[in-house]
Amino acid sequence: MIKRLLLGFVALLVLAVIGLFALAWRRTIDPIAPPQANSFATDLVSRGEMLAGAGYCASCHTARADQPYAGGYAMATPFGTLYSSNITPDPDTGIGRWSEAAFVRAMRKGVARDGSHLFPAFPYQHFNLVTDEDLHALYAFLMTRAPVKAATPAPDIPFPLNVRALQAGWKLLFFRDRAFAPDGSKGAEWDRGAYLAEGLSHCSACHSPRNQLGAEKMGDQRYAGAVVDHWYAPALTAANPAPLAWTTAEIETYLRQGGTALHGVAAGSMSQVIHQGLSRLPDSDIHAIAVYVADRMGGDAKRTGNDAALAQAMTRAGVPVNADIDPGAHLYAAACASCHYNRGPMPAAVRPELGLNSALTSPDPSTLIQVILHGMGTDEGLPGLAMPAYAHALNDQEIAQLAAWLRRTQTDEPPWTDLPSKVSALRTPDGGASGQH
Structure with missing residues (x-):
């Protein structure tokens, strides 16, 4: 009887793990060749610069003043220390091989190009309100920055909290995928x-x-x-x-x-x-x-x-x-x-x-x-x-x-x-x- 109960528990645990990873799975978006900076219109890049300021992108994604947007900024949380990612167009350590579709998914869904879930220290639960036009301009701005080769340090978060698949459960509890809806009554x-x-x-x-x-x-x-x-x-x-x-x-x-x-x-x-x-x-x-x-x-x-x-x-x-x-x-x-x-x-x-x-x-x-x-x-x-x-x-x-x-x-x-x-x-x-x- 005890053996059956134990086997049943193990089976349920395996099913739960399989279910979690099935829930968490997101497809990888194919890499692209880094776009040329001159492929983006100047006025579009200027608008993206303004929007990057509105989102304080440099504040969180800059650890060294001489390497803007190269990430590595340490963020202490109750669960451990996270480090901001490199969002320059470096093809190896940044987002140079990210298509605009991959960028938009990260901003709105909190999912990286490789399909891994981002920790909610990145406020995608706010960025999902941003319009297509503004995300397009923001992508143009970031893709025209100077590429910096700087690998992002691994988060100092203990197991199992460092398992990114668990973020799918967090999203079920707290993330509401929605577009911005004007009130209309207040001007x-x-x-x-x-x-x-x-x-x-x-x-x-x-x-x-x-x-x-x-x-x-x-x-x-x-x-x-x-x-x-x-x-x-x-x-x-x-x-x-x-x-x-x-x-x-x-x-x-x-x-x-x-x-x-x-x-x-x-x-x-x-x-x-x-x-x-x-x-x-x-x-x-x-x-x-x-x-x-x-x-x-x-x-x-x-x-x-x-x-x-x-x-x-x-x-x-x-x-x-x-x-x-x-x-x-x-x-x-x-x-x-x-x-x-x-x-x-x-x-x-x-x-x-x-x-x-x-x-x-x-x-x-x-x-x-x-x-x-x-x-x-x-x-x-x-x-x-x-x-x-x-x-x-x-x-x-x-x-x-x-x-x-x-x-x-x-x-x-x-x-x-x-x-x-x-x-x-x-x-x-x-x-x-x-x-x-």
């Missing part, structure tokens, strides 16, 4: 913004928390905010805790310039998104994205409370620091006040008012700690402005005291917990400022 700008934000720009990939299998949470958790590469991407919903509403005008300025006087400056991965990606989009597309995101956040509807919130923030900013005996106040006076102090009814964009900044009002302190530790370069945030790094000047306890004092005196949000441990974790190289969106 052409909203529809254009939705197409860009949900498709190539894949905004929810960073701004949504993920479940235990690495899929974006849906429903009211979508766009609810998440930690990505040791930075906090705030909620893009009405739950965003910014004191002043994110109106269409504010979002548009932020996405175009890298910061605003009423919301502070972009840092970390978001700075890359703005300055290395969205900068290639025309103003009309930036405005469209702002229309869409502001609608999601209810920003234009909430703007009536902005005057009172601004007045409260500026009142707090004007309280003399030297009268406060808190150690955090002394640290602020010594290290921060000379650059961040604002006087009057309006803050200056070049002197970010911390009480208005999402880094201080968010439920997670990662972004604030990252900026204090590692500073900001002149190519981040508002171009030309910089903030020094305090990793060597302040210890973990001092940075925790500074962050706690700012949170307590400049916001109405509850205190952060276990700040010294958080600072210690983010001080390490793995928790450093080099993040990807």
Whole structure:
């Protein structure tokens, strides 16, 4: 009896494995001779360059500045480390022998030319919304880049999670193969913004928390905010805790310039998104994205409370620091006040008012700690402005005291917990400022 049960179990297991691989099987698409760069129209390539910026392709597929799009960029996940692939037209290590059909399948289905499933760190679940015309232009752009011979490192993911056939099961659970469908009721700008934000720009990939299998949470958790590469991407919903509403005008300025006087400056991965990606989009597309995101956040509807919130923030900013005996106040006076102090009814964009900044009002302190530790370069945030790094000047306890004092005196949000441990974790190289969106 036991032997029969064992044989039956083994038979079921074999059938399950066969069924899984049958489900996962995808045909190999024949290789092609690498197309000549001059076979693509110049205006088509230019449009593809803009679209590559909208999708932040260079941010994820560039590990070395002198080898753009050659891949090898390490991406830490809860399941192990993945490395981005080489998407230059090198025929041996890149996509030089990929036909446009193979490229489109990878973008929309998450399947490589050889039929293997791509891991969902590549956001094909967003790219499947992109139109045929835009994928055609993107293919033309990539196929006209300088080919770079650079093999992609094997993913450092333990067995059995490294078995690509298992991705077919993940897709059954979480992947919805669909085309973009305009809403139609909110205007052409909203529809254009939705197409860009949900498709190539894949905004929810960073701004949504993920479940235990690495899929974006849906429903009211979508766009609810998440930690990505040791930075906090705030909620893009009405739950965003910014004191002043994110109106269409504010979002548009932020996405175009890298910061605003009423919301502070972009840092970390978001700075890359703005300055290395969205900068290639025309103003009309930036405005469209702002229309869409502001609608999601209810920003234009909430703007009536902005005057009172601004007045409260500026009142707090004007309280003399030297009268406060808190150690955090002394640290602020010594290290921060000379650059961040604002006087009057309006803050200056070049002197970010911390009480208005999402880094201080968010439920997670990662972004604030990252900026204090590692500073900001002149190519981040508002171009030309910089903030020094305090990793060597302040210890973990001092940075925790500074962050706690700012949170307590400049916001109405509850205190952060276990700040010294958080600072210690983010001080390490793995928790450093080099993040990807």
